[in-house]
Amino acid sequence: MAAASTSISACPIEFEFLNYTIITSECKGPKYPANRCCAAFKKFACPYAKQINDLTTDCASTMFSYINLYGKYPPGLFAAECREGKRGLKCPKSAPTR
Numbered sequence: 205m206a207a208a209s210t211s212i213s214a215c216p217i218e219f220e221f222l223n224y225t226i227i228t229s230e231c232k233g234p235k236y237p238a239n240r241c242c243a244a245f246k247k248f249a250c251p252y253a254k255q256i257n258d259l260t261t262d263c264a265s266t267m268f269s270y271i272n273l274y275g276k277y278p279p280g281l282f283a284a285e286c287r288e289g290k291r292g293l294k295c296p297k298s299a300p301t302r
Contacts, residue, residue, distance in 0.1 A: 215263035217255055224274040231275065242286035250295035
């Protein structure tokens with residue numbers, strides 16, 4: 205029996221053209237305070253939560269690549285520090301979606 209192939213499609217959001225200042229201005233080393241980093245991350249990412257959580261696209265990996273490129277953050281910083289339960293971060297219901 206052949207394994208089902210899973211194809212990942214390109215993200216419809218052009219993360220390379222977004223403004224990352226909301227994260228890079230708040231989340232600074234060497235300590236990277238979790239409260240400031242996670243709040244800034246949520247402000248940036250929540251409008252794109254639907255696309256980031258869509259595992260059939262490369263949105264999450266693309267977004268994190270650019271966050272790390274512009275912020276020069278340690279690998280896994282946001283995944284390790286920003287948790288609000290089993291399902292990850294909770295975005296406000298009123299977060300504007302893009």
